[in-house]
Amino acid sequence: MAMCLCSLLRLLVSLFIPGLVVCTAVCLFLIWGIQLWLKQKKKEQSKATTKDGKRPLVVAFFHPYCDAGGGGERVLWCALRALQKRYKDATYVVYTGDKDVTGEQIINGAFRRFNIKLTQPVKFIFLEKRYLVEAQLYPHFTLLGQSLGSIFLGWEALVKCIPDIYIDSMGYAFTLPLFKYLGNCRVGCYIHYPTISADMLSVVRNQDVRFNNSAFITNHPILSKVKLAYYYMFAYIYGWVGSCSDIIMVNSTWTLNHILCLWKAGDRTSIVYPPCDVQTFLDIELNEESRTEHSIVSVGQFRPEKDHALQIRAFSTFLNEKSAKQKAQIKLILIGGCRNKEDEQRVSQLKNLCKELGVSVEFKINIPFEELKRYLADATIGLHTMWNEHFGIGVVECMAAGTIILAHNSGGPKLDIVVPYQASATGFLADSEESYAAAIAQILSLSPQQRLCIRQNARQSVDRFSDQEFETNFLSAVEQLFI
Secondary structure (H helix, E strand, O other): OHHHHHHHHHHHHHHHHHHHHHHHHHHHHHHHHHHHHHHHHHHHHOOOOOOOOOOOOEEEEEOOOOOOOOHHHHHHHHHHHHHHHHOOOOEEEEEEOOOOOOHHHHHHHHHHHHOOOOOOOOEEEEOOOHHHHOHHHOOOOHHHHHHHHHHHHHHHHHHHOOOOEEEEOOOOHHHHHHHHHHOOOEEEEEEOOOOOOHHHHHHHHOOOOEOOEOHHHHOOHHHHHHHHHHHHHHHHHHHHHHOOOOEEEEOOHHHHHHHHHHHOOHHHEEEOOOOOOHHHHOOOOOOOOOOOOEEEEEEOOOOHHHOHHHHHHHHHHHHOOOOHHHHHOEEEEEEEOOOOHHHHHHHHHHHHHHHHHOOOEEEEEOOOHHHHHHHHHHOOEEEOOOOOOOOOHHHHHHHHHOOEEEEEOOHHHHHHHOOOEOOEOOEEEEOOHHHHHHHHHHHHHOOHHHHHHHHHHHHHHHHHHOHHHHHHHHHHHHHHHHO
């Protein structure tokens, strides 16, 4: 019996290398065949010509949620507008999963939300399989599931339209090798947030409880090790697919540091700050009169990572040393959007926390933009508590509106936004309940003139994040894709 097992083992070992060679040859042959098929398909698709008789360059953006109204979509439309101004003869394509609207409605929505009007038409390729990248489809191994799903969604996009230049503007890095090696495209990407980061690995390694690392996992040593091994494996693959990109743009220094660590492509990686609509807030007049009443305003969706509970606890700690009269002169206002029932439940939990702590907090849900501007115009402090926010458009908007920002001492706010400008302060940073409470006390103890100086300096500093700055830096970064 033992001899039979040894013989079988020797047979398997002897067949392993030939089998590996055959499998590799078959895979290479299949890839070659797919490349030829896609090349022929691309020729059939390319019938239009420019004035000089040449085939126009096809530039495609992969943005499955292009009809949304977030900062990522603002990047998309500003990027398209900049490219259309510079490369007028190119054809522009957007891959989207927004099947319930027309292309005209998407364009009109971009103008209504962002006041961005494109100079040329855009062709929309509507994708059927967007559900493959939605988190609720993968209750476990979500990162891997969404990434594999993006490959199938990317394949659908590639088959429907084969571009010359492909830009992933939503962070689906697993589509990059697909378009580069099968579609023979020049590829670029704009990274808002790394799919996995060194901080995420650190949280699991240290068994810290976070919104994306439940207590059930952290309290189980074996499950923690399994999750850590899974994260390391995913980080390695993510690094490889990302390194396939010809040019890499990131939105902040924080994102840059993590992408350099994982993708190891520093020679083609650059920071391009996202375009923030600072001009909209600059019409708010800066007045710093001696006032007895102050409002602290927080702006952000009611998502778990925004950590609104920290804001309420810090406010409670600050009020502990105040008299009843002083408490009545200071209010906390939480302004944000609720996307679904989970967000609504989160607001209910926050209201219960207020009752437990005995503090009065105002909640403003899904309010109109003009009402938001009024609250910011009246506010003394703009509050932000998200740990390791990759950039922080809300922080920039608060500074542009003239509030004194108090942001989390991490991520984009720490490294890029709330930094000295012309050797003067632009705001304050904190990272705990006690430090937030102390910073609030410090801001309110400043004289009106001292506060006005900080507000003016902060407002001047945010010019770095304007639409014009974005367009200049974006065009510089993608230039080599058009050579």
